[in-house]
Amino acid sequence: xxxxxIHIKDREGTLHTVxxxxxxxxNLMEVCKAYELPVEGTCGGMAMCASCQCYVxxxxxxxxIQEEEEAxxxxxxxxxxxxxxxxxxxxxxxxxxxxxxLAPEY
Amino acid sequence: MIKTDLLIIGAGPTGLFxxxxxxxxxxxxxxxxxLPQPGGQCSELYPKKPIYDIPGFPEILAxxxxxxxxxxxxxxxxxxxxxxxxxxxxxxxxxxxIVTTNKGTQHQAPIVAIAGGLGSxxxxxxxxxxxxxxxxxxxxxxxxxxxxxxxxxVVIAGGGDSALxxxxxxxxxxxxxxxVHRRNEFRGAxxxxxxxxxxxxxxxxxxxxxxxxxxxxxxxKVEAVVLAKGEEKQVIETDHFIPLFGLSPKLGPxxxxxxxxxxxxxKVDNALDYQTNIPGIFAIGDVNTYPGKxxxxxxxxxxATLMCQAAYKILNPNKKYVLKYTTVSGINGFDGTRKQAPxxxxxxxx
Numbered sequence: 001x002x003x004x005x006i007h008i009k010d011r012e013g014t015l016h017t018v019x020x021x022x023x024x025x026x027n028l029m030e031v032c033k034a035y036e037l038p039v040e041g042t043c044g045g046m047a048m049c050a051s052c053q054c055y056v057x058x059x060x061x062x063x064x065i066q067e068e069e070e071a072x073x074x075x076x077x078x079x080x081x082x083x084x085x086x087x088x089x090x091x092x093x094x095x096x097x098x099x100x101x102l103a104p105e106y
Numbered sequence: 107m108i109k110t111d112l113l114i115i116g117a118g119p120t121g122l123f124x125x126x127x128x129x130x131x132x133x134x135x136x137x138x139x140x141l142p143q144p145g146g147q148c149s150e151l152y153p154k155k156p157i158y159d160i161p162g163f164p165e166i167l168a169x170x171x172x173x174x175x176x177x178x179x180x181x182x183x184x185x186x187x188x189x190x191x192x193x194x195x196x197x198x199x200x201x202x203x204i205v206t207t208n209k210g211t212q213h214q215a216p217i218v219a220i221a222g223g224l225g226s227x228x229x230x231x232x233x234x235x236x237x238x239x240x241x242x243x244x245x246x247x248x249x250x251x252x253x254x255x256x257x258x259x260v261v262i263a264g265g266g267d268s269a270l271x272x273x274x275x276x277x278x279x280x281x282x283x284x285x286v287h288r289r290n291e292f293r294g295a296x297x298x299x300x301x302x303x304x305x306x307x308x309x310x311x312x313x314x315x316x317x318x319x320x321x322x323x324x325x326x327k328v329e330a331v332v333l334a335k336g337e338e339k340q341v342i343e344t345d346h347f348i349p350l351f352g353l354s355p356k357l358g359p360x361x362x363x364x365x366x367x368x369x370x371x372x373k374v375d376n377a378l379d380y381q382t383n384i385p386g387i388f389a390i391g392d393v394n395t396y397p398g399k400x401x402x403x404x405x406x407x408x409x410a411t412l413m414c415q416a417a418y419k420i421l422n423p424n425k426k427y428v429l430k431y432t433t434v435s436g437i438n439g440f441d442g443t444r445k446q447a448p449x450x451x452x453x454x455x456x
Contacts, residue, residue: 040370042147042354042355043147046152048151048152067293070291071266071291074291074293075264075265075288075351077232078233106230106354
């Protein structure tokens with residue numbers, strides 16, 4: 001299984017280019033934590049806290065937003081049209097080249 | 107003043123299991139938690155979610171794990187101060203600590219174990235610049251006493267169960283209830299959503315979606331809020347603005363206790379006993395950090411167990427403690443109960 005490359009802009013504007021495995025059942029929130037980027041992941045990936053909110057900057061095709069994520073984003077802050085919860089995006093080969101920006105901490 | 111051997115801050119799974127391990131060593135525990143019920147994240151965030159990595163439980167609901175932990179520690183009669191946040195800590199001349207909550211409840215113990223998870227759960231405040239100046243003056247993040255709103259106009263914001271439930275409840279008390287949500291969809295129990303729809307149709311709830319409160323007006327107290335509905339702005343007169351956007355954990359006052367903090371967590375000596383830089387204060391579970399730390403419930407259980415051994419040694423410097431197995435020695439509860447394995451029968455059959 002191959003790794004994919006993901007570009008993550010942190011809250012200071014620094015761009016981190018990281019490699020993520022596609023065979024470890026990881027999601028974007030966990031990738032950020034693995035690289036010690038400042039993502040809290042408070043609820044453990046259950047779309048219940050929005051601490052892993054990010055803005056999708058690339059045109060990468062992502063899995064559709066499910067009901068739980070939609071509901072959480074409707075209560076979160078700093079939400080934009082391109083907001084997603086990292087914990088709801090599994091790392092697959094389709095993510096190669098994805099560019100995201102971490103939403104402000106709340 | 108509440109006095110105990112081991113004062114535990116945080117009644118999540120790690121804190122609750124500490125009660126059991128401490129009890130085996132005859133140490134009495136008292137727990138403080140900002141939430142009104144024990145269980146921490148397990149009961150507040152995801153009681154109905156299954157957990158798969160608790161040793162011995164292929165699958166258990168977070169709410170059931172909380173119930174089991176309470177049951178497991180019951181015979182050691184833990185005390186609870188719930189719905190109060192541990193605010194300050196003071197070391198006394200006799201070496202004990204006094205921990206005072208935001209409501210002024212004082213607790214004294216020679217050992218303090220911080221099992222605070224990611225911190226105490228605080229209401230999520232909307233991003234309105236001047237909101238803090240209206241807190242206690244018409245802006246409330248919790249509804250403590252519904253009677254407070256009798257005959258008053260209220261604006262509730264939020265899209266979850268609490269926003270729905272309180273809107274329904276207050277229709278019989280307040281003179282006017284306005285519910286504002288950023289989206290048209292609500293996430294809540296189907297019954298509540300239906301009920302709000304019904305009350306909206308008969309004019310008892312003024313439902314405004316998709317909209318957001320962007321401003322608060324009033325000289326000393328809340329007199330009106332400004333709503334943005336797309337480009338359109340609307341001013342609604344109200345006595346109270348109640349944003350109900352759920353809770354998020356904050357390390358809070360613990361951050362100012364003089365403990366060494368790294369990455370929003372308390373640094374501990376993991377090679378030994380999970381003690382912090384202040385002797386007598388330990389940090390266990392998600393709240394601590396050390397090289398290789400994993401924030402898992404099962405790791406919290408392990409840390410709690412080792413911490414209790416260290417606490418025992420501090421309190422009984424001259425005693426040699428021998429690790430006991432519950433299979434061999436059973437459990438002697440502080441309530442007089444005793445649990446033990448049945449003794450094998452030695453008897454001739456013929």
